[in-house]
Amino acid sequence: MELIQTMLINFIMLGLFYSLIALGLALIFGVMEVLNFAHGQMYVLGGFVLFYFYGKYHVNYFVSLIICGVLLAALGFLFEKFLFRQVIASEKVTHSGSFLLALGTSLLLEEGALLAFGEKARGVPPVIQGIAKIGSMSVSYSRLLVIVISLFLILALFYFLNFTKIGRAMRAMTQDKETASLQGINVRQLSSLGFCLGAALAGIAGGVMSPVVSFSAGSGGPITTKVFIILLIGGFGSLVGAIAGGFVLGFLEAVGFALFPSDLVMLIIYAVVFLMLMFRPRGLMGKVFRE
Amino acid sequence: MIHKFKWTRYIGLFVLGIIYLIVIPLIWGHSSFILNIAITASIFSIAALGVWICFKVGLMNMGQSIFLALGGYCTAILSVKLGLSFWLCLPISGILAAIVGLFLGSVTRWLKGFYFSILTFVLNMAMKQILMISDFTGGASGIRNVARPNSVSIGGLTIIPQFNGDNKLPYYFLAAVLLIITVIVIWRLTTCPIGRMTDALCQNDKLAASVGINIVKYRLISICTSSFLAGISGAFFVGYTTVIYPITYTTTESIYLPIYCLFGGVNYIIGPILGAFFFQAVFPFLSILHDYQAIIYALIMIVVIRWLPNGIISLRFRRKKVAE
Numbered sequence: 060m061e062l063i064q065t066m067l068i069n070f071i072m073l074g075l076f077y078s079l080i081a082l083g084l085a086l087i088f089g090v091m092e093v094l095n096f097a098h099g100q101m102y103v104l105g106g107f108v109l110f111y112f113y114g115k116y117h118v119n120y121f122v123s124l125i126i127c128g129v130l131l132a133a134l135g136f137l138f139e140k141f142l143f144r145q146v147i148a149s150e151k152v153t154h155s156g157s158f159l160l161a162l163g164t165s166l167l168l169e170e171g172a173l174l175a176f177g178e179k180a181r182g183v184p185p186v187i188q189g190i191a192k193i194g195s196m197s198v199s200y201s202r203l204l205v206i207v208i209s210l211f212l213i214l215a216l217f218y219f220l221n222f223t224k225i226g227r228a229m230r231a232m233t234q235d236k237e238t239a240s241l242q243g244i245n246v247r248q249l250s251s252l253g254f255c256l257g258a259a260l261a262g263i264a265g266g267v268m269s270p271v272v273s274f275s276a277g278s279g280g281p282i283t284t285k286v287f288i289i290l291l292i293g294g295f296g297s298l299v300g301a302i303a304g305g306f307v308l309g310f311l312e313a314v315g316f317a318l319f320p321s322d323l324v325m326l327i328i329y330a331v332v333f334l335m336l337m338f339r340p341r342g343l344m345g346k347v348f349r350e
Numbered sequence: 351m352i353h354k355f356k357w358t359r360y361i362g363l364f365v366l367g368i369i370y371l372i373v374i375p376l377i378w379g380h381s382s383f384i385l386n387i388a389i390t391a392s393i394f395s396i397a398a399l400g401v402w403i404c405f406k407v408g409l410m411n412m413g414q415s416i417f418l419a420l421g422g423y424c425t426a427i428l429s430v431k432l433g434l435s436f437w438l439c440l441p442i443s444g445i446l447a448a449i450v451g452l453f454l455g456s457v458t459r460w461l462k463g464f465y466f467s468i469l470t471f472v473l474n475m476a477m478k479q480i481l482m483i484s485d486f487t488g489g490a491s492g493i494r495n496v497a498r499p500n501s502v503s504i505g506g507l508t509i510i511p512q513f514n515g516d517n518k519l520p521y522y523f524l525a526a527v528l529l530i531i532t533v534i535v536i537w538r539l540t541t542c543p544i545g546r547m548t549d550a551l552c553q554n555d556k557l558a559a560s561v562g563i564n565i566v567k568y569r570l571i572s573i574c575t576s577s578f579l580a581g582i583s584g585a586f587f588v589g590y591t592t593v594i595y596p597i598t599y600t601t602t603e604s605i606y607l608p609i610y611c612l613f614g615g616v617n618y619i620i621g622p623i624l625g626a627f628f629f630q631a632v633f634p635f636l637s638i639l640h641d642y643q644a645i646i647y648a649l650i651m652i653v654v655i656r657w658l659p660n661g662i663i664s665l666r667f668r669r670k671k672v673a674e
Contacts, residue, residue, distance in 0.1 A: 094468070142652065142656055146655060146656060146659075149659055154463070154464060155408075155410045155616075156655055156659060158410055158464070159612055159655055160652060160655045162605050162608075162651070163648050163655065164648075164652065166602070166605070166644060166648035166651070167648035167649065167652065169644075170642075170644045170645035170648060171645065174641075174642075174645065280601065284471070284475050287468050287472055288472060291468065291469075291472070322479060325476070325479055326476065326479065326480065329473070329475075329476035329479075332472060333469075333473075336457055336458065336461075336469060337457050340458070340460070340461050
């Protein structure tokens with residue numbers, strides 16, 4: 060019974076957390092058709108920002124989270140304005156240039172973080188000590204906090220995308236850029252905003268997760284891979300798909316790590332991705348990217 | 351697009367070939383440091399040419415390490431467990447890698463190009479994990495003491511001497527021969543009708559499909575060739591170093607190969623070779639900067655993509671354009 064409770068809590072927490080981080084990447088992919096390989100590194104940077112502001116200088120946790128978001132958004136803005144915009148404009152057919160650029164930025168951020176912060180694994184103390192009792196279940200408050208903040212951010216993002224003018228313009232852009240610009244939508248500004256928003260989400264996700272899981276400069280790469288796995292499962296080009304994929308991966312990890320050795324779990328996940336690509340390449344609810 | 355064959359166009363290449371085949375072994379034949387760089391660069395050039403062939407059809411291969419590892423492990427297992435000669439293992443490794451490449455390519459055959467990139471990227475991670483835990487491949491400590499290429503003689507006449515660790519010259523010539531054969535074959539491929547069709551694919555795949563070019567077929571051909579080349583170079587590395595570990599075949603290593611192509615120039619066959627030789631030759635001399643190697647790679651990558659999308663080779667042509 061206890062095992063099932065642990066699995067359930069881990070499933071909800073990981074599912075929401077993965078959805079949050081995958082939404083950022085799906086947003087960037089939607090508005091710019093760039094696969095942001097640096098997403099995991101941005102997550103790690105968010106963790107480091109929180110480590111310094113909250114862990115070292117004892118700024119309030121929620122203020123630190125906002126600082127994470129703002130700093131990462133600024134980084135995303137610089138990347139978009141000075142690198143991606145020009146490269147995408149100069150590309151004609153293939154996306155290999157923006158791909159490699161994204162890979163380059165991910166290498167840069169990873170090595171930069173390694174040089175600046177060292178290779179030590181970091182973590183911050185929990186925000187609220189103690190354990191909550193929900194019925195017969197006991198959950199630590201820090202996990203509960205992850206769940207609450209992730210849920211809040213996901214709902215806020217969906218409110219923004221569905222009920223505000225800018226958000227709807229952004230969604231129109233993900234469907235068809237040219238038609239959107241014909242309707243008077245400023246595609247350039249919105250690409251920039253989308254990139255900022257995606258980067259900020261990655262940074263905040265790092266900040267949210269750091270009281271629960273410790274991280275180091277090298278832990279960005281696996282996160283990027285996981286986000287890609289989520290999008291392959293959920294489907295590219297769909298924000299709801301990102302959430303669905305996040306929950307599928309959360310489920311596989313929560314159940315898998317409790318029952319099987321960890322190496323085997325990753326192999327099962329890779330096998331799921333491979334079968335998905337073979338039999339339902341559009342993912343759970345993505346749009347079809349056929350030739 | 352169709353040039354008249356003029357010798358003057360190829361003088362530069364001819365000179366480079368002579369330097370590569372005659373001058374380097376004559377001058378540095380006894381310096382294992384220089385030869386080591388040249389051998390590694392040649393073999394990385396072959397793997398990078400594989401990535402370049404994928405670029406030619408608008409795909410980006412981000413998991414060349416998968417095929418390098420496949421070739422390497424195939425050779426290591428065949429020669430250690432079955433005692434096969436290196437000369438047999440080399441083509442078998444290439445063919446095995448090509449078959450796996452064909453399979454991966456056919457999974458994503460109807461999908462847009464970025465699916466192939468992500469699939470290779472994700473599978474590269476998976477492969478490392480499988481190699482780490484599998485007993486058959488020796489786990490994390492890998493396979494040691496793989497046999498070096500043995501001597502081959504026909505009718506009492508020794509054609510190929512026994513390779514050994516002290517003298518690197520035979521390895522150099524083997525790498526050179528492999529690279530030159532690869533370049534000639536790829537050159538033929540890109541100038542024959544297949545090459546014209548892949549050019550069309552690269553420029554506008556929808557238009558190409560509408561005039562009846564079978565996109566899937568040419569993509570699979572490229573992926574197959576690419577993984578075959580990677581399999582061969584992986585096999586060579588094992589014959590050269592006699593050891594193989596899973597830790598060598600990371601995604602970072604896979605990413606370096608497209609950097610070589612892009613740095614040298616994606617539009618030219620010499621591009622990946624230039625890139626591989628530049629990176630392999632420059633970094634050993636800058637051993638002080640070893641800690642900063644990856645960040646320098648990243649900066650070069652960003653600068654080249656942002657300001658020189660056709661690689662350093664385009665520096666030569668830019669001046670001419672201004673004059674016009």
